[in-house]
Amino acid sequence: MGQRIVTGVVAGAGFLALLLVGGGFYSALLALLALIGFHEYVRLNKQPAARLDVIAGYAAVLLMSLPTLPPGWGAPSVETVAWLLMLALLAGTVFSKNSIQLEHASLLFLGAFYIGLGFRYMSATRELEHGLFWSLLAFLCIWGSDAGAYFVGKAVGRRKLWPAISPNKTVEGAIGGLAVAVAVALVFAWIRPELLGAGRAATIGIAAAVFGTLGDLIQSAYKRLRGVKDSGTLLPGHGGVLDRTDSWIIVFPVLHLLSLLPV
CATH class of the missing domain: 1.20.58 (Methane Monooxygenase Hydroxylase; Chain G, domain 1)
Known part of the structure; x- marks a missing residue:
């Protein structure tokens, strides 16, 4: 657990630093x-x-x-x-x-x-114009959904969401993750109402939670098919890049294809 926390803090801080800088470094x-x-x-x-x-x-x-x-x-x-x-x-x-x-x-x-x-x-x-705002919105909705699903699932989770693919996910956890993602998006709408209305924010939160969970399940199903626990070993305690970005890979295209982010 200690290794997982250290890896998460260091990798997360580095990623957020380059996200803030933007430009060629982030790309x-x-x-x-x-x-x-x-x-x-x-x-x-x-x-x-x-x-x-x-x-x-x-x-x-x-x-x-x-x-x-x-x-x-x-x-x-x-x-x-x-x-x-x-x-x-x-x-x-x-x-x-x-x-x-x-x-x-x-x-x-x-x-x-x-x-x-x-x-x-x-x-x-x-x-995008105000690209840092939109990027942070998407990432924090995804991460909020993950955290909400984990903690709510641990506390009150009873019904399995998809046990054949991901036995630890619960319906209650998924609902908790959805609620947290929407709450995060509404905070962004409150901070910058000229960029984001409440209705659009709630839709972004829902999309991030639903499709983030789908992205996670896609990767879980694939790893189960191949008989492996993690996609790689780059991040000690967290697995590989695909283990950490499976939700991102699905959510960001969806937000653009649904025109929830500016063009």
Whole structure:
């Protein structure tokens, strides 16, 4: 427990410091986390890290996790990255004479977009006008939901939410997490009413809690399928990058796709 607390405090403080600074430092951190997350995904699927199709996946994750590149670099669109990655993966099945199977290509394509787009939306949120406000809103709603679900579940949790995938989650905990996330969002609306109304804030809190829980369950289901407890070992006591960011990867795209954050 002590190691878990120390890791959480140190890693959390470092992440928040770069979030506050923003700019290239924060974008670089997110790109690095995305690459580490994809590495964990590759290992979970028992794919060799140095194979050319896997390297193409890393390149796609890097390009997608950076919504903008330095001036003059001509950042490719998501559609362009998708098509180039698809071509590289399918070509790999041909030139390897099917030693790289279609199933391998499909898993890499899915993982690149699951991880790359999730981090892309985090970086894009910070680059919005008042991006620090919107980023903190999303993160604190997610973290508030996690904390509320944990403590309420420990105190009064009785009914299992989805025991086949995550036996420790309870319905009561999920409701508690939802309430905390909405409360956090309403505090942001109270602090900056000119940016955020109460109704929109409540919707953001609900979305963060519901889709954050879904993101957690997605990763739990995948790890259970692969027979592992954690996606990695980078963060002692906390597992890997995907273990810590599974909710983020889903919530940030959802908030943008539902137009709950400014464009």
